[in-house]
Amino acid sequence: QSALTQPASVSGSPGQSITISCTGTSSDLGGGYNYVSWYQHHPGKAPKVMIYDVSKRPSGVSDRFSASKSGNTASLTISGLQAEDEADYYCCSYVGRSTYVFGSGTKVTVL
Amino acid sequence: QVQLVQSGAEVKKPGASVKVSCKASGYTFSDHYVHWVRQAPGQGLEWMGTISPSGDRTSYAQNFQGRVTMTRDTSTSTVYMELTSLRSDDTAVFYCASEKSGSGWFDPWGQGTLVIVSS
Numbered sequence: 001q002s003a004l005t006q007p008a009s010v011s012g013s014p015g016q017s018i019t020i021s022c023t024g025t026s027s028d029l030g031g032g033y034n035y036v037s038w039y040q041h042h043p044g045k046a047p048k049v050m051i052y053d054v055s056k057r058p059s060g061v062s063d064r065f066s067a068s069k070s071g072n073t074a075s076l077t078i079s080g081l082q083a084e085d086e087a088d089y090y091c092c093s094y095v096g097r098s099t100y101v102f103g104s105g106t107k108v109t110v111l
Numbered sequence: 112q113v114q115l116v117q118s119g120a121e122v123k124k125p126g127a128s129v130k131v132s133c134k135a136s137g138y139t140f141s142d143h144y145v146h147w148v149r150q151a152p153g154q155g156l157e158w159m160g161t162i163s164p165s166g167d168r169t170s171y172a173q174n175f176q177g178r179v180t181m182t183r184d185t186s187t188s189t190v191y192m193e194l195t196s197l198r199s200d201d202t203a204v205f206y207c208a209s210e211k212s213g214s215g216w217f218d219p220w221g222q223g224t225l226v227i228v229s230s
Contacts, residue, residue: 001173003155035215039156046206046223047148047156052216090156094215098161098170100146105155 004028004074004091004103011109012081022074022091022103030072035094038067038076041105042087050089051076078108086110113137115207115221122227128195131224133207135188144210145190146217147181151203159205162190164212197228 005023012018022038024030038051049058051067054074064079074093078085091103118132133145147159159179160171166183180193190207205224208217 003157033215037216039217041156046220047208047217048220049216049218052214058218088155092156092158092217098168099172100158100161102148102156102158 001028001095001099001101004093004101006089006091006103006106008104009107009109011111012078013111014081014083016081017077017079018081018108020076020078020089020091020106020108022076022093024072024074024093024101026072028072028093028095028101029069029074031096033094033096034069035100036067036069036074037092038065038074039090039092040085040087041090047090081110083110113219115209115219117205117207117221117224120225120227122229123197125198125228125230127197127228128193129197129226130191130193131205131207131226133190133192133221135190135209138209140188140209141185142212144212145181145183146208146210147179147192148206148208149203150206150223151200154203156206159192161210194226197226199228202226202228 010018036054039047041047050065054069055067067076089106116134146161149157162169162181182191207221
Protein backbone atom coordinates (compact mmCIF):
# COMPACT_ATOMS: atom_id res chain seq x y z
CA GLN A 1 0.00 0.00 0.00
CA SER A 2 1.59 3.27 -1.08
CA ALA A 3 1.32 6.47 0.91
CA LEU A 4 -1.44 8.85 -0.06
CA THR A 5 -0.13 11.86 -1.97
CA GLN A 6 0.00 15.25 -0.30
CA PRO A 7 1.80 18.42 -1.36
CA ALA A 8 5.14 18.70 0.40
CA SER A 9 4.45 22.21 1.58
CA VAL A 10 1.72 24.83 1.73
CA SER A 11 2.10 28.34 3.05
CA GLY A 12 -0.11 31.28 3.82
CA SER A 13 -0.19 34.57 5.67
CA PRO A 14 -1.95 34.99 9.00
CA GLY A 15 -5.70 35.23 8.50
CA GLN A 16 -5.66 33.55 5.11
CA SER A 17 -7.13 30.16 4.26
CA ILE A 18 -5.15 27.25 2.92
CA THR A 19 -6.19 23.84 1.64
CA ILE A 20 -4.18 20.65 1.75
CA SER A 21 -5.07 17.88 -0.65
CA CYS A 22 -4.68 14.16 -0.07
CA THR A 23 -4.94 12.00 -3.17
CA GLY A 24 -5.30 8.26 -3.26
CA THR A 25 -6.80 5.60 -5.45
CA SER A 26 -10.00 3.62 -5.75
CA SER A 27 -8.43 1.13 -3.32
CA ASP A 28 -8.14 3.58 -0.45
CA LEU A 29 -9.78 7.01 -0.44
CA GLY A 30 -12.07 5.98 -3.25
CA GLY A 31 -12.84 2.61 -1.71
CA GLY A 32 -16.09 3.61 -0.08
CA TYR A 33 -14.73 3.94 3.44
CA ASN A 34 -15.40 7.14 5.33
CA TYR A 35 -12.64 6.53 7.86
CA VAL A 36 -10.51 9.47 6.75
CA SER A 37 -8.74 11.43 9.47
CA TRP A 38 -6.26 14.28 9.62
CA TYR A 39 -3.44 14.76 12.12
CA GLN A 40 -1.45 17.81 13.12
CA HIS A 41 2.13 17.06 14.11
CA HIS A 42 4.45 19.51 15.75
CA PRO A 43 8.05 18.20 15.73
CA GLY A 44 8.94 16.42 18.93
CA LYS A 45 5.32 16.07 20.03
CA ALA A 46 2.68 13.41 19.58
CA PRO A 47 0.40 13.81 16.56
CA LYS A 48 -3.04 15.26 17.30
CA VAL A 49 -6.25 14.33 15.52
CA MET A 50 -7.93 17.32 13.90
CA ILE A 51 -10.57 15.62 11.74
CA TYR A 52 -12.17 12.16 11.72
CA ASP A 53 -14.82 10.46 9.59
CA VAL A 54 -13.85 12.71 6.64
CA SER A 55 -15.22 15.94 8.08
CA LYS A 56 -15.96 15.71 11.81
CA ARG A 57 -14.03 17.66 14.42
CA PRO A 58 -13.20 16.14 17.80
CA SER A 59 -14.16 18.14 20.84
CA GLY A 60 -11.69 20.95 21.42
CA VAL A 61 -10.51 21.33 17.84
CA SER A 62 -11.02 24.80 16.41
CA ASP A 63 -13.78 25.25 13.84
CA ARG A 64 -11.17 26.91 11.66
CA PHE A 65 -10.35 23.37 10.59
CA SER A 66 -12.67 21.75 8.08
CA ALA A 67 -12.38 18.86 5.67
CA SER A 68 -14.14 17.03 2.88
CA LYS A 69 -13.69 14.22 0.39
CA SER A 70 -14.62 13.76 -3.23
CA GLY A 71 -13.78 10.62 -5.12
CA ASN A 72 -10.15 9.71 -4.54
CA THR A 73 -9.21 13.05 -2.96
CA ALA A 74 -9.64 14.36 0.56
CA SER A 75 -8.98 17.95 1.55
CA LEU A 76 -8.25 19.82 4.75
CA THR A 77 -8.87 23.55 4.93
CA ILE A 78 -7.48 25.81 7.62
CA SER A 79 -9.25 29.15 7.77
CA GLY A 80 -7.99 32.25 9.55
CA LEU A 81 -4.46 30.87 9.56
CA GLN A 82 -2.59 31.44 12.83
CA ALA A 83 1.05 31.08 13.81
CA GLU A 84 0.20 28.09 15.99
CA ASP A 85 -1.09 26.23 12.92
CA GLU A 86 2.45 25.90 11.62
CA ALA A 87 3.08 22.16 11.72
CA ASP A 88 3.10 19.03 9.60
CA TYR A 89 -0.29 17.63 8.57
CA TYR A 90 -1.07 14.08 7.60
CA CYS A 91 -4.17 12.49 6.17
CA CYS A 92 -4.94 8.89 7.03
CA SER A 93 -7.37 6.45 5.45
CA TYR A 94 -8.70 3.02 6.30
CA VAL A 95 -8.02 0.69 3.38
CA GLY A 96 -9.77 -2.46 4.47
CA ARG A 97 -8.73 -5.63 6.28
CA SER A 98 -7.85 -3.66 9.42
CA THR A 99 -5.14 -1.73 7.62
CA TYR A 100 -4.53 1.99 7.29
CA VAL A 101 -2.33 4.25 5.22
CA PHE A 102 -1.03 7.75 5.93
CA GLY A 103 -0.45 10.53 3.50
CA SER A 104 3.06 11.70 2.66
CA GLY A 105 2.64 14.75 4.86
CA THR A 106 2.43 18.50 4.26
CA LYS A 107 4.48 21.15 6.00
CA VAL A 108 2.35 24.21 6.66
CA THR A 109 4.25 27.45 6.98
CA VAL A 110 2.69 30.64 8.28
CA LEU A 111 4.44 33.52 6.54
CA GLN B 112 -5.92 11.69 32.56
CA VAL B 113 -6.26 9.78 29.30
CA GLN B 114 -2.80 8.88 28.13
CA LEU B 115 -0.45 6.37 26.58
CA VAL B 116 3.05 6.22 28.02
CA GLN B 117 5.79 4.55 26.03
CA SER B 118 9.10 3.08 27.11
CA GLY B 119 12.33 4.99 26.76
CA ALA B 120 14.80 5.42 23.95
CA GLU B 121 16.86 2.47 22.76
CA VAL B 122 20.11 2.03 20.92
CA LYS B 123 20.50 -1.24 19.05
CA LYS B 124 23.02 -2.82 16.72
CA PRO B 125 22.07 -3.95 13.22
CA GLY B 126 20.50 -7.38 13.30
CA ALA B 127 19.23 -7.01 16.85
CA SER B 128 15.62 -6.72 18.02
CA VAL B 129 13.81 -4.03 19.96
CA LYS B 130 10.65 -4.26 22.04
CA VAL B 131 8.78 -1.06 22.79
CA SER B 132 5.99 -0.88 25.34
CA CYS B 133 2.92 1.34 25.46
CA LYS B 134 0.91 1.57 28.68
CA ALA B 135 -2.56 3.07 28.86
CA SER B 136 -4.20 4.86 31.72
CA GLY B 137 -7.27 6.97 32.33
CA TYR B 138 -9.70 5.24 29.97
CA THR B 139 -11.27 1.92 29.06
CA PHE B 140 -8.34 0.49 27.19
CA SER B 141 -10.04 -2.87 26.81
CA ASP B 142 -12.27 -1.66 23.97
CA HIS B 143 -9.53 0.01 21.97
CA TYR B 144 -7.33 -1.18 19.16
CA VAL B 145 -3.72 -0.03 19.40
CA HIS B 146 -1.77 0.98 16.34
CA TRP B 147 1.94 1.54 15.86
CA VAL B 148 3.34 4.25 13.61
CA ARG B 149 6.93 4.84 12.55
CA GLN B 150 8.53 8.14 11.67
CA ALA B 151 12.05 7.97 10.32
CA PRO B 152 14.20 11.13 10.46
CA GLY B 153 12.93 13.69 7.97
CA GLN B 154 10.18 11.33 6.82
CA GLY B 155 6.45 11.10 7.28
CA LEU B 156 4.25 8.91 9.41
CA GLU B 157 4.10 5.27 8.37
CA TRP B 158 1.41 2.90 9.67
CA MET B 159 2.97 -0.35 10.89
CA GLY B 160 0.09 -2.38 12.19
CA THR B 161 -2.54 -2.88 14.83
CA ILE B 162 -3.63 -5.25 17.58
CA SER B 163 -7.22 -5.92 18.60
CA PRO B 164 -8.67 -5.09 22.04
CA SER B 165 -8.40 -8.67 23.22
CA GLY B 166 -4.99 -9.18 21.65
CA ASP B 167 -6.06 -12.15 19.58
CA ARG B 168 -5.90 -10.44 16.20
CA THR B 169 -3.17 -8.44 14.54
CA SER B 170 -2.80 -6.81 11.16
CA TYR B 171 0.56 -5.66 9.85
CA ALA B 172 1.59 -3.44 6.97
CA GLN B 173 3.26 -5.33 4.17
CA ASN B 174 6.51 -3.44 4.72
CA PHE B 175 6.84 -4.96 8.18
CA GLN B 176 5.40 -8.43 7.66
CA GLY B 177 7.71 -11.05 9.08
CA ARG B 178 9.68 -8.57 11.21
CA VAL B 179 7.08 -7.08 13.55
CA THR B 180 5.07 -8.67 16.33
CA MET B 181 2.48 -6.83 18.41
CA THR B 182 1.27 -8.29 21.67
CA ARG B 183 -0.97 -7.16 24.46
CA ASP B 184 -1.14 -7.72 28.21
CA THR B 185 -4.72 -6.88 29.17
CA SER B 186 -3.96 -7.27 32.87
CA THR B 187 -1.58 -4.30 32.79
CA SER B 188 -3.16 -2.34 29.90
CA THR B 189 0.12 -2.56 28.04
CA VAL B 190 0.82 -3.24 24.40
CA TYR B 191 4.19 -4.24 23.00
CA MET B 192 5.74 -3.87 19.58
CA GLU B 193 8.78 -5.97 18.74
CA LEU B 194 10.77 -5.32 15.59
CA THR B 195 13.46 -7.82 14.62
CA SER B 196 16.41 -7.88 12.21
CA LEU B 197 16.96 -4.17 12.74
CA ARG B 198 18.64 -2.17 10.00
CA SER B 199 20.07 1.32 10.08
CA ASP B 200 17.02 2.58 8.19
CA ASP B 201 14.84 1.42 11.09
CA THR B 202 16.21 4.35 13.08
CA ALA B 203 13.04 6.23 13.87
CA VAL B 204 10.55 7.42 16.42
CA PHE B 205 7.86 4.83 17.04
CA TYR B 206 4.44 5.94 18.26
CA CYS B 207 1.57 3.93 19.65
CA ALA B 208 -1.93 5.27 19.18
CA SER B 209 -5.30 4.15 20.44
CA GLU B 210 -8.45 3.64 18.38
CA LYS B 211 -11.80 3.10 20.01
CA SER B 212 -13.11 -0.02 18.35
CA GLY B 213 -14.57 0.80 14.98
CA SER B 214 -13.99 4.54 15.18
CA GLY B 215 -11.31 4.68 12.48
CA TRP B 216 -9.25 7.42 14.11
CA PHE B 217 -6.36 7.53 16.53
CA ASP B 218 -6.48 9.26 19.89
CA PRO B 219 -4.65 9.45 22.21
CA TRP B 220 -1.09 8.91 21.02
CA GLY B 221 1.94 7.96 23.02
CA GLN B 222 4.84 10.37 23.35
CA GLY B 223 7.00 8.38 20.97
CA THR B 224 10.05 6.18 21.47
CA LEU B 225 13.29 6.87 19.65
CA VAL B 226 15.08 3.77 18.42
CA ILE B 227 18.56 4.25 17.01
CA VAL B 228 20.12 1.42 15.04
CA SER B 229 23.86 1.84 14.76
CA SER B 230 26.93 -0.30 14.81
